[in-house]
Amino acid sequence: MTTSQIASSSLTSIAQQTRQAARRLAVLSAEVKNEAIEAVAQALESATPEILAANAADCEAAVAANIAKPLIARLKLDETKLKAAIAGVRDVGRLPDPIGVVDIHRELDEKLILKRISCPLGVLGVIFEARPDAVMQITSLAIKSGNGVILKGGQEAVRTCQALVRAIHLELGYTEVSPAAVQLLTTREETLAMLKLDEYIDLIIPRGSNSFVRFVQENTRIPVLGHAEGICHIYIDEAADIVKAVNITVDAKTQYAAACNAIETLLVHKSVARDFLPLVAAALQTRHVELRGDEATRKILKISPATEADWATEYTDLILSIKIVDSLEDAIAHIHKYGSKHTEAIVTENSSTAATFLAQVDAAGVYHNCSTRFADGFRYGFGAEVGISTQKMPPRGPVGLEGLVTYKYQVVGDGHVVATYAGKDAKPFTHRDL
Amino acid sequence: MTTSQIASSSLTSIAQQTRQAARRLAVLSAEVKNEAIEAVAQALESATPEILAANAADCEAAVAANIAKPLIARLKLDETKLKAAIAGVRDVGRLPDPIGVVDIHRELDEKLILKRISCPLGVLGVIFEARPDAVMQITSLAIKSGNGVILKGGQEAVRTCQALVRAIHLELGYTEVSPAAVQLLTTREETLAMLKLDEYIDLIIPRGSNSFVRFVQENTRIPVLGHAEGICHIYIDEAADIVKAVNITVDAKTQYAAACNAIETLLVHKSVARDFLPLVAAALQTRHVELRGDEATRKILKISPATEADWATEYTDLILSIKIVDSLEDAIAHIHKYGSKHTEAIVTENSSTAATFLAQVDAAGVYHNCSTRFADGFRYGFGAEVGISTQKMPPRGPVGLEGLVTYKYQVVGDGHVVATYAGKDAKPFTHRDL
Incomplete structure (x- = not known):
């Protein structure tokens, strides 16, 4: 052998x-x-x-x-x-x-x-x-x-x-x-x-x-509970509170950059870019974050360019790519193209914009006015975290003990047979929740 | 191309x-x-x-x-x-x-x-x-x-x-x-x-x-909702009501033999075999069911022998294999060895034996004193059935609309950052269900 x-x-x-x-x-x-x-x-x-x-x-x-x-x-x-x-x-x-x-x-x-x-x-x-x-x-x-x-x-x-x-x-x-x-x-x-x-x-x-x-x-036919990637975004909407936006971005990038729920890309609505970007850049650079931007961002910030590869990269490091978008729709389209369905956030004071984002974005976590770093079993109150799943089927997102259990159906009768409930004189089921 | x-x-x-x-x-x-x-x-x-x-x-x-x-x-x-x-x-x-x-x-x-x-x-x-x-x-x-x-x-x-x-x-x-x-x-x-x-x-x-x-x-990395096999059993316990046992066995085998929730093997406690087997054999043979038995069964019934392959076969046809077992433990061991975790039933008037069977048998459906043919989304009251899953992870068993949905976690804050809840002066979470 x-x-x-x-x-x-x-x-x-x-x-x-x-x-x-x-x-x-x-x-x-x-x-x-x-x-x-x-x-x-x-x-x-x-x-x-x-x-x-x-x-x-x-x-x-x-x-x-x-x-x-x-x-x-x-x-x-x-x-x-x-x-x-x-x-x-x-x-x-x-x-x-x-x-x-x-x-x-x-x-x-x-x-x-x-x-x-x-x-x-x-x-x-x-x-x-x-x-x-x-x-x-x-x-x-x-x-x-x-x-x-x-x-x-x-x-x-x-x-x-x-x-x-x-x-x-x-x-x-x-x-x-x-x-x-x-x-x-x-x-x-x-x-x-x-x-x-x-x-x-x-x-x-x-x-x-x-x-x-x-x-x-x-390499296995056994079900796997695991996450493949965490490419998370924050979208700073035109109706964002700039102070909240800066604090949330700094936390989501720097509080623990190696975590899968840290952000990799910042999406900024064009109408707040001039006010917001210099502030957030200063705060991030103080914390040693390397910034990379698209062309529009680089007209405001003196940073190196972000390439196509940047949008698709999980840095798990103090690096952040920045893109200016024309609209909420553009931001969502970018997230759906490059995101890994882990955790996605919007910063806005406009509740209807927030509702659209939360409903339309397809991810395990959709956040409004808070840091993506909250995506965690302990923070959700699950007591213990088994892992984070980026699968689409449940269990999805942070998984507590419920990820380690399944269920069975127990049926107890008194000689019941299906023939009674089939055919021409079929008896109806009562289907009454107890 | x-x-x-x-x-x-x-x-x-x-x-x-x-x-x-x-x-x-x-x-x-x-x-x-x-x-x-x-x-x-x-x-x-x-x-x-x-x-x-x-x-x-x-x-x-x-x-x-x-x-x-x-x-x-x-x-x-x-x-x-x-x-x-x-x-x-x-x-x-x-x-x-x-x-x-x-x-x-x-x-x-x-x-x-x-x-x-x-x-x-x-x-x-x-x-x-x-x-x-x-x-x-x-x-x-x-x-x-x-x-x-x-x-x-x-x-x-x-x-x-x-x-x-x-x-x-x-x-x-x-x-x-x-x-x-x-x-x-x-x-x-x-x-x-x-x-x-x-x-x-x-x-x-x-x-x-x-x-x-x-x-x-x-041939796919996409999750599959489907069942691989339905090898279901009924165990006739020593404390079985023989009339119920015959009716349930006949229904589970013949009401629709091609269904995955029909039984393939009948397990019979040795102490009721002499009373039960001739009755159930007569009822099944009237309905054109071919019977195959282990050695002990063939001392009671004149039927052809069941081989090792029989225990592992889903006939989806009017064929039933029969085995006499010494105890509840033997029956459960046989089910765990050959069953496909679909639906398994016990017929007994002893509620403690039934409880042991329902707890210990590892299957999507565990049944007491009723036909395995009840394993079905409509009969369970799910309104519509998407399919039956023999996977162990949920969704398991008959799956209604819930098999077509997942969930997302939505978190709404007001500028909240994780730094507040970390480190030496960490603020505790309230974790209060609303």
């Missing part, structure tokens, strides 16, 4: 065990699941010295391998960060149980009752960067939602991930949640093999760069 | 027009959409002679081509069938508007309001068999849900489909819904090219055989 065949065969057996454990986890009560989440928190507390030692070894190896500083910062787990992550685990325990929620309850006929009930997806495959806190967050979300989970973290964090999962397994052994419900993969071959296991894995959540997410989407 | 390149380039231009028309349709009020649906109904009434003549030509050609009788029966459109289809169009007009429904309405902070609002998907691509009634049903569902639609019917129905769409276009010209929102493709090359247009088409709905649905799923 080749290395990849070995990886694939041992992985299949891991996935089968996870599937079995997930089936038992799926039917546990909220109370029992919350006890297991508390056990995870306590496991992490007791194993703190081992976890920190493993992380120190990972960080040392990363420094020796000359890994970039920001990556090492995310890899590093000190006592404060670990405590915060453990607090996050307990926060998940306190969220409402997403399982067993009845959203349709209907009498189809006398003594024939339909219910639609939320239930776990089954087994999640989560592939994430070299950031150990993800192990704790994802494990608690998986248990809370009744799903098994197969984790694969970035290679640089392998010792830390192993220490974390070892501790979690030890303590889960004393709960009703089987340790087999939480699995850790450690090699790249296993990641690739995992994408083929559509028989055992129900959802893949890839975290990381756009190109990685796209690679995953193109 | 090759034929397929020509198909693809003209199709791209059709899809762009549909996208444009769909954007305008997306923001129309329920009233305006319903007027367009009524116009469609009237168009079909006025064009009845032309439609019936086109259908007569299609049927004549099909007979000459020696097409199978059941297919010609589905192709044939007489005045009664057309009238029923037109009534179906008006029924869709009377359904509640699925667009603009607010399911989250939350204050994030003072004057910063989040709403989650249902909206159309955009453009649907629907590929269906040679049954002309599908054109009318799908067109009305698309308009109701604010979506553009590109239709491709079976080749044998091409004249009828063209006559139907010509009539619909003529009358839509007088409404606010652009005729470009409803398009008809007529060649197989266009169908293949359509699967590549993920930039313009948001959902593909393939109707037809399982192998066709699977072909579509494997």
Whole structure:
């Protein structure tokens, strides 16, 4: 057998065990699941010295391998960060149980009752960067939602991930949640093999760069929860309040430029361009933002030109392209041509213009007079964020626990058969919501 | 250019027009959409002679081509069938508007309001068999849900489909819904090219055989709403009421054997096998059902053996495989091994056994003491059925209009920026549902 065949065969057996454990986890009560989440928190507390030692070894190896500083910062787990992550685990325990929620309850006929009930997806495959806190967050979300989970973290964090999962397994052994419900993969071959296991894995959540997410989407038949790109815009309307417009633009570009909900392009109505552009340019340049403009913008600002490629680029950096448009329609047409359906904002005091923008723009988030940076599960009040989806089908946008659940239809009768309701003397259904 | 390149380039231009028309349709009020649906109904009434003549030509050609009788029966459109289809169009007009429904309405902070609002998907691509009634049903569902639609019917129905769409276009010209929102493709090359247009088409709905649905799923990046297979079971528990068990089994197998929600395998607890099997066998054999059994079953019934292949086969025919199991756990294990997660039923008078079955079985439908044939959008009271999905992610099971809509998050502020809610002096969110 080749290395990849070995990886694939041992992985299949891991996935089968996870599937079995997930089936038992799926039917546990909220109370029992919350006890297991508390056990995870306590496991992490007791194993703190081992976890920190493993992380120190990972960080040392990363420094020796000359890994970039920001990556090492995310890899590093000190006592404060670990405590915060453990607090996050307990926060998940306190969220409402997403399982067993009845959203349709209907009498189809006398003594024939339909219910639609939320239930776990089954087994999640989560592939994430070299950031150990993800192990704790994802494990608690998986248990809370009744799903098994197969984790694969970035290679640089392998010792830390192993220490974390070892501790979690030890303590889960004393709960009703089987340790087999939480699995850790450690090699790249296993990641690739995992994408083929559509028989055992129900959802893949890839975290990381756009190109990685796209690679995953193109190499699996398993549904993928992920975002492909975030090219977000703000349109400054002719009826914009200029002070709000400057503040919102600065926040949306600079508050965290690497985020997918930061803006890449600013669209400005021609009639406010002369007033607005010098003000916003000064504010952005103070914050070291590089500006690139179309021809009309460059008649007002001394900046480098924006090319066709700029409109289609997610910079994830302190760069902003600027275009002057003739009308709301032009702005919307530009957004539909170049946007990635993530989050799009308008700044205007004209409520009818705002309403047109909110209705017509096709994106997961449509915003009026606020920063695109609000597009986030925690800010929306979802308690925990599983990811942001730029798919058009739900779940769309920031996804909370509801992205980890599905539903089933339960019908309970008393010997009912369809023949009664078919043909010439068909009995009608009552279809009465209960 | 090759034929397929020509198909693809003209199709791209059709899809762009549909996208444009769909954007305008997306923001129309329920009233305006319903007027367009009524116009469609009237168009079909006025064009009845032309439609019936086109259908007569299609049927004549099909007979000459020696097409199978059941297919010609589905192709044939007489005045009664057309009238029923037109009534179906008006029924869709009377359904509640699925667009603009607010399911989250939350204050994030003072004057910063989040709403989650249902909206159309955009453009649907629907590929269906040679049954002309599908054109009318799908067109009305698309308009109701604010979506553009590109239709491709079976080749044998091409004249009828063209006559139907010509009539619909003529009358839509007088409404606010652009005729470009409803398009008809007529060649197989266009169908293949359509699967590549993920930039313009948001959902593909393939109707037809399982192998066709699977072909579509494997050849497109566009989300597919379809079912891959329906291998459904009934488990007759040791505490089953034998009369109910016989009636339910007969209905689930014979009421319409070609349906995906008909059963393929009967699982029988060993302790009721001797009482139940002779009764159910007599009832089924009267209805010309061929029975195949495992070894234990064949000690009770004189029937041919069921092989491993039988457990994994969707017969869509009057054939039923039978297996005797030792316990509820065995029955569930068999269902998880061979079932297609469509619809699974238990017959028992023991409510705790039933509860275990309903909780543990992983399928879109889990049924107690009723026929699997109830798994259907109309029977569930959804008014119209778009299709049945055996995907695990929602929409799952029978899908009504909700399968044709998505949602967007709308956030309205008054100059709000994220910097206010970040860092050391972060202002907390209020997260108050309104």
